[in-house]
Amino acid sequence: MANVQFENLFKNYGEVKAVEDFNLKIADGEFIVLVGPSGCGKSTTLRMIAGLEDITAGNIYIDDSLINKVHPKDRDIAMVFQNYALYPHLSVKDNISFGLRAQKLPKMEVENRVLEASETLGLQGLLSRRPGELSGGQKQRVAMGRAIVRNPKVFLFDEPLSNLDAKLRHKMRAEMKKLHKQVGTTTIYVTHDQIEAMTLADRIVIMKDGVIEQVGTPNEVYKKPNNIFVASFIGTPAMNFFEGKVKSCSKSLTTITLKDQKDIKLSSNIYEKDQDIIFGIRPEDISVNLDKKSKMKDSIELDAEISVIEPMGHETVVICDSNYGELTGKVESSHTLKENMKVKLIIKEEKIYQFDKISEKNLLL
Amino acid sequence: MKKNDQIIERLEHLNPSKILTWTLLFIGSIVMVTPIIFMVSTSFKTGQEVYTLSLFPKSPTFENYIFILKESKFLIWLLNSLWVASFSTASVLFFDSLVGYTLAKFKFRGREIVFVAILSTLMIPTEMLIIPWYMMSREFGWIDTYWGIAFPGLMTGFGTFLMRQFFLTLPDELIEAARIDGWSEFAIWWKIAMPLVIPALSALAIFHFLGNWTAFLWPLIIVNDPDMYTIPVGLASFNGEFQMDWEIVMTASCLATIPTLFVFIFLQKYIIKGIMLAGLKG
Numbered sequence: 123m124a125n126v127q128f129e130n131l132f133k134n135y136g137e138v139k140a141v142e143d144f145n146l147k148i149a150d151g152e153f154i155v156l157v158g159p160s161g162c163g164k165s166t167t168l169r170m171i172a173g174l175e176d177i178t179a180g181n182i183y184i185d186d187s188l189i190n191k192v193h194p195k196d197r198d199i200a201m202v203f204q205n206y207a208l209y210p211h212l213s214v215k216d217n218i219s220f221g222l223r224a225q226k227l228p229k230m231e232v233e234n235r236v237l238e239a240s241e242t243l244g245l246q247g248l249l250s251r252r253p254g255e256l257s258g259g260q261k262q263r264v265a266m267g268r269a270i271v272r273n274p275k276v277f278l279f280d281e282p283l284s285n286l287d288a289k290l291r292h293k294m295r296a297e298m299k300k301l302h303k304q305v306g307t308t309t310i311y312v313t314h315d316q317i318e319a320m321t322l323a324d325r326i327v328i329m330k331d332g333v334i335e336q337v338g339t340p341n342e343v344y345k346k347p348n349n350i351f352v353a354s355f356i357g358t359p360a361m362n363f364f365e366g367k368v369k370s371c372s373k374s375l376t377t378i379t380l381k382d383q384k385d386i387k388l389s390s391n392i393y394e395k396d397q398d399i400i401f402g403i404r405p406e407d408i409s410v411n412l413d414k415k416s417k418m419k420d421s422i423e424l425d426a427e428i429s430v431i432e433p434m435g436h437e438t439v440v441i442c443d444s445n446y447g448e449l450t451g452k453v454e455s456s457h458t459l460k461e462n463m464k465v466k467l468i469i470k471e472e473k474i475y476q477f478d479k480i481s482e483k484n485l486l487l
Numbered sequence: 488m489k490k491n492d493q494i495i496e497r498l499e500h501l502n503p504s505k506i507l508t509w510t511l512l513f514i515g516s517i518v519m520v521t522p523i524i525f526m527v528s529t530s531f532k533t534g535q536e537v538y539t540l541s542l543f544p545k546s547p548t549f550e551n552y553i554f555i556l557k558e559s560k561f562l563i564w565l566l567n568s569l570w571v572a573s574f575s576t577a578s579v580l581f582f583d584s585l586v587g588y589t590l591a592k593f594k595f596r597g598r599e600i601v602f603v604a605i606l607s608t609l610m611i612p613t614e615m616l617i618i619p620w621y622m623m624s625r626e627f628g629w630i631d632t633y634w635g636i637a638f639p640g641l642m643t644g645f646g647t648f649l650m651r652q653f654f655l656t657l658p659d660e661l662i663e664a665a666r667i668d669g670w671s672e673f674a675i676w677w678k679i680a681m682p683l684v685i686p687a688l689s690a691l692a693i694f695h696f697l698g699n700w701t702a703f704l705w706p707l708i709i710v711n712d713p714d715m716y717t718i719p720v721g722l723a724s725f726n727g728e729f730q731m732d733w734e735i736v737m738t739a740s741c742l743a744t745i746p747t748l749f750v751f752i753f754l755q756k757y758i759i760k761g762i763m764l765a766g767l768k769g
């Protein structure tokens with residue numbers, strides 16, 4: 123087990139800047155998830171830790187020792203690849219023990235550790251099979267087995283669940299979490315799926331175009347996103363955004379004009395006059411009302427028309443058209459909402475996120 | 488009734504293009520097989536009967552075989568050929584795949600130049616190289632040695648090219664996984680990359696072994712001592728010594744074919760079987 127540290131890490135592929143000024147300290151035993159859209163440099167970062175990619179600039183430390191120039195085999199890390207990369211000509215057992223045999227461990231010890239790992243992962247019955255004779259989920263387990271049997275300092279996972287179907291992915295996600303609790307090895311996990319990130323991570327690192335946008339616990343990045351990108355990336359359905367311009371502001375009251383010239387009043391005083399604002403509201407914080415009268419305190423009301431209803435069992439996603447763009451709400455399914463109904467969307471002021479339109483920064487932080 | 492239906496059904500499958508294909512294949516196989524049949528049948532004929540074009544010998548005899556095995560140096564030549572062809576094939580499998588792997592899976596400066604240089608050797612005919620080879624061999628004292636016969640074929644541009652193309656299809660992740668698993672680059676090549684290109688290795692082995700087995704020009708030039716002849720050179724020597732004893736030449740040819748059959752039968756199953764790259768993808 124070990125801590126991992128990145129110092130001003132850069133990676134260029136010719137003109138392409140894959141990773142830019144990456145700084146992060148990962149504590150011993152922490153489960154870190156790198157998340158971001160495809161092409162944002164997650165895999166590149168992981169591969170630099172593994173030693174599979176040269177570092178353009180900066181430093182990586184494992185256990186406080188600099189490993190920039192250390193050969194992959196001497197870094198004591200284990201990696202699970204997106205396509206598993208099982209050796210097709212070797213049995214499951216040989217796949218799992220391949221790394222141990224490189225260390226020239228005694229035969230008995232190899233045997234014992236393979237057995238132990240296969241028990242942890244429920245692979246006992248499959249040890250003599252070839253990868254070609256396994257299902258997707260089984261291959262995934264073997265790939266995990268190959269990693270845990272080595273008992274490395276750090277686990278690296280590159281989208282390990284993305285080739286599985288939804289149900290299996292859910293199951294393996296839970297097992298992954300259990301496994302981490304059990305072995306407690308420092309883990310760096312890459313995914314483009316924010317749900318995976320939220321459910322697995324101790325801390326999430328959100329990346330975009332090679333740059334870290336925010337580092338924080340799942341709760342932090344959900345509740346206190348640094349900027350519009352993080353706010354829109356985390357949470358499903360994604361956060362709603364609509365624009366406004368500050369009309370006037372005083373100590374305790376700000377008037378903001380929305381797109382359709384409607385004025386709303388907010389009790390915060392963080393703005394400058396004429397500032398362009400982007401408001402964010404999470405679908406679960408919108409309440410969809412049919413009756414016209416309810417004027418609640420400290421909340422704003424927006425007129426809208428339901429365009430699509432997506433029942434999801436105990437919840438229903440309601441997509442509405444409005445003068446401010448498309449707004450999505452998530453409500454309990456007992457509602458008697460129908461498509462094409464005119465509704466009022468009620469939003470509590472305290473639930474509204476506010477971003478500067480130019481810098482895209484969260485104004486409430 | 489039922490049988491008739493089946494026949495009609497079969498006839499319906501016989502479209503003109505199929506008939507044409509079969510006819511061409513049939514003619515082709517006759518053209519290929521006839522000389523071999525005559526080779527085998529001549530080997531059982533007596534000297535007087537050689538020039539009659541009968542398919543079956545009138546009085547079949549094993550005299551020719553006995554003569555070849557007892558009176559001639561055929562067995563020595565067979566061993567020479569076996570030794571040279573096996574050694575050369577082993578060398579080609581090892582070095583061509585090592586170079587091919589390096590060209591396919593490592594990035595280094597000048598890689599493309601090396602590759603093009605290797606490819607361009609394919610365009611130089613053996614006939615042009617024979618004089619420099621010979622001068623070299625004389626200088627180094629390689630005349631009448633196994634090494635002298637074998638050295639031009641210990642690495643081939645074709646094999647390097649073939650192996651490179653196959654190694655290119657191997658996913659990089661397999662190699663990276665093995666690297667992380669702690670193996671040296673050489674061990675990765677040997678334990679991971681090579682087993683996955685066995686079909687290509689088998690094809691290359693057959694191709695190279697047969698090419699070497701039938702090679703004539705270079706062995707003829709580099710070898711003077713009859714004890715060092717390879718089979719093709721030995722066969723040619725029958726012509727001079729025994730004034731066209733065709734039945735003897737044919738008998739020796741029959742015997743010389745047997746090892747190639749074994750090589751082919753032994754290796755071809757690896758070509759067909761192949762190993763699916765099924766460890767990847769869900």
Ligand SMILES: Nc1ncnc2c1ncn2[C@@H]1O[C@H](COP(=O)(O)OP(=O)(O)O)[C@@H](O)[C@H]1O
Nearest residue numbers: 135138139140159160161162163164165166167
């Ligand atoms: N070997 C490479 N050569 C050139 N560009 C690359 C290479 N690998 C990745 N890139 C580029 O670097 C960027 C980051 O890639 P990657 O780390 O694979 O993204 P992610 O894993 O987040 O999807 C992308 O723009 C990609 O095109």
Ligand SMILES: [Mg+2]
Nearest residue numbers: 161164165166
């Ligand atoms: Mg990736």
